[in-house]
Amino acid sequence: MTIDWINIVGTIGACASVASFTPQAWKIIRERSTKGLSLGMFALTCLAFAAWTTFGLLKGEWALIIPNAICLCFALFIFGMIALPGRKTREVAETLDPIS
Template sequence: MSASDYLGYVAALCSTSAYAPQVIKAWRTRRTKDISLKAFSVLVTGQCLWLTYGYLKGEWPLVASNMVTLCFTGTILYLKWCEPPDCKPEGRRSAPALGE
């Protein structure tokens, strides 16, 4: 195996496992206010499409890595959906009003 193949495997490992710390953080704190619902909806959609693409082309590494990543991003999307509506995203943080 060449050096660039090793590089590809490490890159795949990073891309696949990157969301694990975000899942742990969101699960522990149950806070997802600063996470963009749109971003993770598009991300999950993209991973479902990559999964289908990999299946149609018989590219099993693509299927396997996207299944793992989908578990992470799907969990984050679920936690974002479950966010209580009172958590309105605050506007730009301005100086606290006097007496606050």
């Protein structure tokens, strides 16, 4: 039995990419603020993940589609929270985590 290092590395990369957005999204919700985050950077990040998802769809490669689509959702959430007026950002955060 051989170890499929290519898929192991790809799985680690996909999991790390998806997990990397969790701390930022949670920080926005917990602190009720997007201060210091770049709208332009997250716009480009959304574009990149949309392109990778589309690329995966065109190639029929689920290993590209699934993690990039999940990352796109996280990036769109963060982008949306940055784009909202501060009051609306706090309202959304309060709805998602009323205890903080």
